[in-house]
Amino acid sequence: MALRVYNTLTSEKELFVPLIPGRVGMYVCGVTVYDYCHIGHARAGIVFDIIYRYLKYAGYDVTYVRNYTDIDDKIINRANQEGTDYRTIADRYIEAFDEDMASLGLAKPTVEPKATDHIGGIISIIEALIAKGHAYVSAGDVYYAVETFTGYLKLSGRNLEDMQAGARVEVGDKKRHPMDFALWKGSKPGEPWWHSPWGNGRPGWHIECSAMSMEFLGKTFDIHGGGKDLVFPHHENEIAQSEGANGCQFVRYWLHNGFVNINAEKMSKSLGNFFTIRDVLKTYDAETLRFFILSAHYRSPLDFSDQNLDEARSGLERINSCLAALDEIVAEQSAPRAPAPAGALAEVGLELQEKADQFLPRFTEAMDDDFNSALALGVLFETVRCTNRFIAETKEMTQASLALISRIRGLFAEAGGVLGLFSTAPAVWLEGLKAAKAGGISMAPDEIERLIVERAEARAAKNFKRGDEIRDLLLENGIQLLDSAQGTTWNVK
RNA sequence: GGCGCGUUAUCCAAGAGGCUAGGAGCCGGUCUGCAAAACCGUUAACGUCGGUUCGAAUCCGACACGCGCCUCCA
Numbered sequence: 001m002a003l004r005v006y007n008t009l010t011s012e013k014e015l016f017v018p019l020i021p022g023r024v025g026m027y028v029c030g031v032t033v034y035d036y037c038h039i040g041h042a043r044a045g046i047v048f049d050i051i052y053r054y055l056k057y058a059g060y061d062v063t064y065v066r067n068y069t070d071i072d073d074k075i076i077n078r079a080n081q082e083g084t085d086y087r088t089i090a091d092r093y094i095e096a097f098d099e100d101m102a103s104l105g106l107a108k109p110t111v112e113p114k115a116t117d118h119i120g121g122i123i124s125i126i127e128a129l130i131a132k133g134h135a136y137v138s139a140g141d142v143y144y145a146v147e148t149f150t151g152y153l154k155l156s157g158r159n160l161e162d163m164q165a166g167a168r169v170e171v172g173d174k175k176r177h178p179m180d181f182a183l184w185k186g187s188k189p190g191e192p193w194w195h196s197p198w199g200n201g202r203p204g205w206h207i208e209c210s211a212m213s214m215e216f217l218g219k220t221f222d223i224h225g226g227g228k229d230l231v232f233p234h235h236e237n238e239i240a241q242s243e244g245a246n247g248c249q250f251v252r253y254w255l256h257n258g259f260v261n262i263n264a265e266k267m268s269k270s271l272g273n274f275f276t277i278r279d280v281l282k283t284y285d286a287e288t289l290r291f292f293i294l295s296a297h298y299r300s301p302l303d304f305s306d307q308n309l310d311e312a313r314s315g316l317e318r319i320n321s322c323l324a325a326l327d328e329i330v331a332e333q334s335a336p337r338a339p340a341p342a343g344a345l346a347e348v349g350l351e352l353q354e355k356a357d358q359f360l361p362r363f364t365e366a367m368d369d370d371f372n373s374a375l376a377l378g379v380l381f382e383t384v385r386c387t388n389r390f391i392a393e394t395k396e397m398t399q400a401s402l403a404l405i406s407r408i409r410g411l412f413a414e415a416g417g418v419l420g421l422f423s424t425a426p427a428v429w430l431e432g433l434k435a436a437k438a439g440g441i442s443m444a445p446d447e448i449e450r451l452i453v454e455r456a457e458a459r460a461a462k463n464f465k466r467g468d469e470i471r472d473l474l475l476e477n478g479i480q481l482l483d484s485a486q487g488t489t490w491n492v493k
Numbered sequence: 494g495g496c497g498c499g500u501u502a503u504c505c506a507a508g509a510g511g512c513u514a515g516g517a518g519c520c521g522g523u524c525u526g527c528a529a530a531a532c533c534g535u536u537a538a539c540g541u542c543g544g545u546u547c548g549a550a551u552c553c554g555a556c557a558c559g560c561g562c563c564u565c566c567a
Contacts, residue, residue, distance in 0.1 A: 013509085031567075043567070045567080047567090156497085157497075158496055159495085162495040162496070162563085205565085226567065228561070228562080229562070229565095229567065231497095231562070232496095232562060232563065233564090256567090258498090259560095264560065268565095268567095269566070270565075270566075295516080296505085301561085303505085307517095308504090311517050311518095312516090314516080315515090315517070318517095374506060375506095375508080377507095378514050379515085381514095385532095385533085388533075391532090393533095459526080468527075471529080480529065480530070481528090483525075483528085483530080491529095491530075
């Protein structure tokens with residue numbers, strides 16, 4: 001097993017070698033807690049969730065840190081709008097964030113620090129930067145002098161001259177260089193503040209991540225993640241701060257997830273084209289959303305639309321139907337009336353056995369290749385197809401075929417654990433899907449049942465015309481009839 | 494203007510020089526009174542123009558289109 005990851009710093013896939021063998025330190029930028037999270041946040045959360053899960057699955061002892069930015073202009077603005085204090089806003093949206101991530105089925109990070117709990121560490125780093133000549137005090141603020149750090153912009157591959165040519169940089173009179181950024185901001189009246197050697201104030205945005213990552217992961221650690229939009233300025237500034245203060249490499253591997261798009265445009269607050277996680281979860285369940293996100297590579301853009309979500313749901317339904325069938329076979333066997341007969345596997349069984357043998361090697365090969373979840377899902381689907389064929393073509397379950405079935409089921413559970421899928425029992429998931437769809441119909445269940453009985457009677461009397469009329473009537477109301485040997489049930493189309 | 498990414502069949506999507514990706518759909522089959530559902534099977538593609546190579550979706554160049562970052566952003 002040889003994990004390779006795409007490192008933004010080098011623009012290449014590299015062999016992943018942790019600093020300390022067997023251990024991984026990983027820091028991912030969380031959110032600024034001033035509003036509900038949207039699907040873009042969900043993607044970042046889910047992407048790094050499976051990276052976290054896969055690293056653990058690969059045997060690493062992972063320390064995963066994801067922060068809350070709980071002090072920031074936006075939080076203060078929101079508090080002012082509502083006539084309350086920043087803490088109330090921050091705590092409210094921390095709680096909402098936790099709820100959203102839990103409903104998405106994210107594993108809890110090892111540590112979830114808050115910026116405001118690390119003011120001491122922030123001040124220490126700023127002091128070190130001033131001492132080394134990387135930062136300067138200016139009228140109650142402290143700024144980072146970007147020209148003093150030779151590696152500045154190495155992550156985003158730009159240079160200062162070109163950046164300024166962009167001409168959208170404001171020249172603040174407090175700054176020596178227009179690209180200098182605030183490490184500490186003197187507080188204005190009415191704003192929250194902390195004591196510091198430079199007067200009362202609060203930290204700039206970027207410094208908290210340098211402080212918290214160093215606190216929990218040390219001066220140099222393995223993986224730092226976040227959305228692509230954080231590359232500049234946030235991560236670039238983190239590098240300048242941490243490497244400037246510590247004089248050693250900050251992060252070995254930089255991982256960045258792609259955006260969620262709406263009609264090929266980035267989903268964002270400023271464009272107003274966003275959907276919150278809680279709104280989407282009213283229509284689509286968490287596993288469907290996760291499956292949708294996993295169906296594309298984490299660095300690619302991902303277009304969010306009902307059609308794409310529906311397709312994801314169909315795909316997940318296919319896998320869950322197969323797993324439910326496996327569960328049923330296993331359950332039947334748990335109380336057998338007679339022991340299953342012996343006998344060798346037929347040809348389709350041998351083929352499935354080979355799929356089972358290849359399953360984990362292919363799955364890990366896909367995930368080892370920069371967490372290629374889309375390719376990994378392909379392995380699942382191929383196995384599903386072969387399994388369905390095996391079930392359809394196997395007339396009598398022998399001991400060998402039953403053993404194969406439970407083996408396949410176990411493999412899906414194992415892969416599901418890494419991908420965060422199938423945590424809901426497949427049969428339960430399928431029931432939930434049916435119930436969710438049933439919410440949108442106009443016909444009362446009693447009426448449906450009455451019509452089904454009438455149709456059954458008509459069909460028994462060979463009055464197929466009347467039977468088909470009833471079937472069409474129900475279909476017009478979105479009710480799909482499912483005839484089987486056990487009778488007729490219905491579903492919402 | 495600078496830097497970067499992308500363009501794969503009807504749609505979504507993997508693919509880092511020769512090896513069936515996968516899913517949804519369409520179509521065909523099994524089942525059915527006929528259907529539906531389910532299952533099985535099958536189909537088709539590499540933006541344009543050049544170049545390198547025995548061989549290119551994959552490497553190189555140009556062009557076109559789309560997107561992102563350069564301002565808070567996952």
